[in-house]
Amino acid sequence: MIVVLVEVTPAGEVVETSREAMTFARDLAAAGGGVPIDAVVVGHPDDALVGTLASYGARRVHALTGPAYESFSGAAWAAGLMAVRERAGAVVVTAAGTARGNEVLAHVAARSGLPMAANVVSFSSLSPFTVTRQVVGGAALEEMSLSQRPAIFTLAGHAVEATPAATAGAGELVVETPDVADADLLARVVSTEEPEPDLSGTLKSARVVVGAGRGAGSAEGFDDLLELAELLDASLGVSRVVTSLGWRPHHEQVGQTGSRISPDLYIPCGISGAIQHWAGCSSAKVILAINTDPDAPMVTKATHAVIGDLHEIIPAVNAEIRRRRG
Structure with missing residues (x-):
């Protein structure tokens, strides 16, 4: 049994x-x-x-x-x-x-x-x-x-x-x-607090994850990425450098010291793909990388890749999704 x-x-x-x-x-x-x-x-x-x-x-x-x-x-x-x-x-x-x-x-x-x-x-x-x-x-x-x-x-x-x-x-x-x-x-949950509203609450079980790395540029550079995540009903995941710089909270981190994810689709944007990050996302069924560097590890390992600046590509993708949805 x-x-x-x-x-x-x-x-x-x-x-x-x-x-x-x-x-x-x-x-x-x-x-x-x-x-x-x-x-x-x-x-x-x-x-x-x-x-x-x-x-x-x-x-x-x-x-x-x-x-x-x-x-x-x-x-x-x-x-x-x-x-x-x-x-x-x-x-x-x-x-x-x-x-x-x-x-x-x-x-x-x-x-x-x-x-x-x-x-x-x-x-x-x-x-x-x-x-x-x-x-x-x-x-x-x-x-x-x-x-x-x-x-x-x-x-x-x-x-x-x-x-x-x-x-x-x-x-x-x-x-x-x-x-x-x-x-x-002796060790038990004594209280719980609701996290601030974000798109990472279901990161480990998400079917679609939008990833963001150093290429986001700053804490203010996530608006288009967050919009894409919302349009795709996706969770947001980030690289370690993003959390180390204080741009996003640690619970959104994907990698060896963060969450391991296994989505149907992972869209890492501006993420080079260091082995520590790859350890957290390698189980994704399809990886669509967006990066300016065609030789970045994430690009070479991805299922598909788009070479270019995420700040130009993501707004265009968002606009096309909105257009198709009327």
């Missing part, structure tokens, strides 16, 4: 990367002869949420409830997830490779004394269970065998396309309140 930790938005919807994790788990289950899949959520899911998870193949939806689960704690969530796994006898524990997914499953692996494969993109064998995962910030791929049980791993964002199951699962809701030790609550 496979257990999937599922993350839920404040609005009570399954996050896209967790839908992908359910899809991957279903592929894995089918390869193993159709073993069941159980989802684990934190809090009280409504009927719509349970129905969504059932549509992705969940046999049961385990809801972790109680005071210990009212705010995020990696150790507490791990304790609850382990309690579900042990009762269910699951041989695989997985989650999306988000900040929370990686933290919780790292706790599970440490407590179980087992290895964990982070940011898996595919599996090639069940015996031994062999996966391919992103390493070095996504700049390389590594093959890893998880011979012990349970096999513990997280799935890299957009490694698979989230698709509902051909046949829905039963979606039986099981409300649980596993015990959590006081020590597991």
Whole structure:
């Protein structure tokens, strides 16, 4: 049996990367002869949420409830997830490779004394269970065998396309309140603050990302880039030099010390493409680089490239998009 930790938005919807994790788990289950899949959520899911998870193949939806689960704690969530796994006898524990997914499953692996494969993109064998995962910030791929049980791993964002199951699962809701030790609550979220309005809130899960580097020229040079991001319903990502210069906030940074992204389309504008930045964006399906330097690493590695000044090209692109939309 496979257990999937599922993350839920404040609005009570399954996050896209967790839908992908359910899809991957279903592929894995089918390869193993159709073993069941159980989802684990934190809090009280409504009927719509349970129905969504059932549509992705969940046999049961385990809801972790109680005071210990009212705010995020990696150790507490791990304790609850382990309690579900042990009762269910699951041989695989997985989650999306988000900040929370990686933290919780790292706790599970440490407590179980087992290895964990982070940011898996595919599996090639069940015996031994062999996966391919992103390493070095996504700049390389590594093959890893998880011979012990349970096999513990997280799935890299957009490694698979989230698709509902051909046949829905039963979606039986099981409300649980596993015990959590006081020590597991020493590190927990005690308050949250809404960020200032920006276009990077969904950077890691965005399907389209507009990137900006030193070529933006200044903190005032982002107006056209922000407009393009808005027109494309995209997120804005920036290079390290942009945040170091104070032009944009750090949470928008893409790279080895920022966010790793896997969009369908990445449009890096005025970004040279240093290896640290490439580590964060190399998983993009299509890269359209805009740069004045035809020999820039980003240009030579891109799927497509436009050679020119972003301050001339982007306004023209924006105008054409507006024209076509009437």
